[in-house]
Amino acid sequence: NAGVMQNPRHLVRRRGQEARLRCSPMKGHSHVYWYRQLPEEGLKFMVYLQKENIIDESGMPKERFSAEFPKEGPSILRIQQVVRGDSAAYFCASSPTGLGRLTYEQYFGPGTRLTVT
């Protein structure tokens, strides 16, 4: 059973370009979360999605950032007009569908390291 998959693993963008980060959840998981870890800081929640729905985007910056989880295909985190401060590790996590204790547990992908030059 493959884990959470993210690509690319490393992404370099110049200031002003767009970054697209992709995440495929574990098989059987329909909840996807994005977190960001800035250098020397802890992980911070960004957004929580289910298929075709944004459930909680309270951690998303107001501008330039968007996320989607379409009916088919991976979840995408999109950053427009990147700036140096966007350089960070972006982790995706997924959790199981259904009820019960196990649905609280989130499993993380390897992350995408974004560097803005």
Next chain:
Amino acid sequence: RKEVEQDPGPFNVPEGATVAFNCTYSNSASQSFFWYRQDCRKEPKLLMSVYSSGNEDGRFTAQLNRASQYISLLIRDSKLSDSATYLCVVGRSQGGKLIFGQGTELSVKP
């Protein structure tokens, strides 16, 4: 005040030592509690969920005190491979976002 607070360490211990990590959380509505470990800023890996009754997995024991809003992790007979950053993590609701502490760094020396 941070929602989840941990002693940042580092904790430097010899192999075989017992080490305890503590964590406090401020939101009494929190419903789920976890310890994750993170190696060299790779992806966090779930170590264990923490239940009110306390739970044990081999050398690892986790405790939760809801009244004091306090979570602990005890590692017995520590191994070199236990060296990592240990993250105290709290969730507010089923399927909801997780709030991470800053992490406690552990270094186990031979």
